[in-house]
Amino acid sequence: MKKYKVAYVTGSRADYGIVKNYIRFLDKDSNINFSVLVTGSHLEKKFGYSVDIIKRDGFNIELEVPLCIDNTNNANVINSMATALKSFGSYFEAHKYDLLIMLGDRYEMMAVAIAAAMQRIPILHLHGGEVTYGNYDEFIRHSITKMSQYHFTSTETYKERVIQLGENPDRVFNLGALGAENCCKIAVEHVNEEIKSLTPEKYWVVAFHPETLTNVKLEEQVKELLDALDVASNEHDLIFMGTNADTKSDIIRSAWIDYVENHKNAYYFENLNVDSFLYLVKNSLALIGNSSSGIIETPSLGRYTINIGDRQKGRVHGNSVIDVKCNKNAIIQAMEKIYLLTNKKEEIYNPYYIENTAMNYYEKTKEILNRESNVLKEFYDLK
Known part of the structure; x- marks a missing residue:
């Protein structure tokens, strides 16, 4: 039986954490040479050098490509x-x-996809068909779709959108979101x-990232959010998560670190x-910010999200996601609403959850x- 050479390419802690259980199946398969x-x-040191997490998990890292990321402006990101x-x-x-697997919509993944496509390496793309109108991830994600041969989507809506982009339905599979299932398998x-x-x-918990396609001023957004959190900090702790490597994300990182240094009940975790x-x-109590984890994972944890x-x-999101503008009063009102909802104990629905997602990803990958x-x-035209 042929031994297949398969790799997963990762650019951040976020995409790696999502796929870990899935790629563990691939890594253990004796017929797959996985890396x-x-x-x-x-x-990157300033992002916590999260490659160490992958090393501790025991995966074979076949290649490391440092990018010396300077995200102060888009020109540097393009570099x-x-x-x-x-x-x-x-x-x-x-x-x-034989297969290169990648997830989502990061700018570094766009470059990798172009390189693989030009070198005739088949790509399996995860989380295609989704839309995020406030960030350059939006057009990057759809571009990677067009360079990929196979697609695992996280909802039926997204599967239909990938097909709408001209992908053959025989190569597009709705298997749910790995992250939604990971929430049910926490290794304490x-x-x-x-x-x-x-x-x-x-x-x-606060997880906030820049909007890179809108005209909003990031400094103003950060101020509105911190002003709202100041009110909450009178009674509860605040846990700030490190931001991503998008353009100007250092503004957020610096604001969080400064805030934590001046507030005893605030904590910061880079990774x-x-x-x-x-x-x-x-x-x-809830996740506050604009991270995709608030949409996809948090509902499976039985918690609300202020998006x-x-x-x-x-x-697409379920009933536990509360959409608000980046305005102090709107955020405070949403936090007050969560107090009420938590006491009511209403059932939370997650449209991204499908049972046995990681195993289904693995089995479908073997089939591919x-x-x-x-x-x-060929471009698939809708009938």
Whole structure:
């Protein structure tokens, strides 16, 4: 039986944490030579050097491509993309794969996808078809879709949208979101001891990132959010999560660190492994910010999300997500609403959850590998 060469490429702690249980199945398969290709914020000191998490998990890292990320403006971000394109282009010239797996919509993933497509390496794209109108992830995600041969989507709506983009329905599969299932499999023994020491339902978790396609001023958004959190901090702790590597995200990071240094009941975590983060949110009052984790994962943890601004605008979401403008009073009102909802104990619905998602991803991946390999595809026209 043929031994397939498969790699997962990761650029941040977020996408790696989502897929860990899935790629563990691939890694354990004796008929698959599996490895991880690492780039992006994983290899940056200011983002916590999260490649160490992958190493501790025991995966074979076959390649590391540092990008020396300077996200102060879009020109510098584009330079990082150019570095990724050049490095991965050269690497894929000498190293061929039966399948390259990537998730989502990061700018470094765009560069990797171009390099793989040009080198005729088949791509399996996860989380295609989603929309996020407030960020450049929006057009990057759809562009990666067009360079990919296979697609695992997280809802039926997104599956239909990938097909609408001209992808053959025989290569598009709605298997649910891995992150939604991960919430049901938290390994408590891997949870950070400092996280375990926090009193349940006595703190808010804050995960906030820049909007890169809107005209809003990030400094004003940060101020509105912190002013709202100041009110909440009178009674509860605040847990700030490190932001991503998007343009101007350092403004957010600096604001969080400054706030924590001046408030005894505020904490900052640059990086947490996936079990620690999910445990943290599961025991919180709610997640506040504009992270996709508030839309996809948090409902499976039985917690509410205050989704701020337009970064996630367009995503399918369940009844536990409260959309608000980035306005102090609107955020405070949403927090007050969560107090009431928590006491009512209403049932929370997550449209991204499908049972046995990681196993289904693995089995479908095996099915794809056993198909005749062909990177050529035709545009599928809707009937």
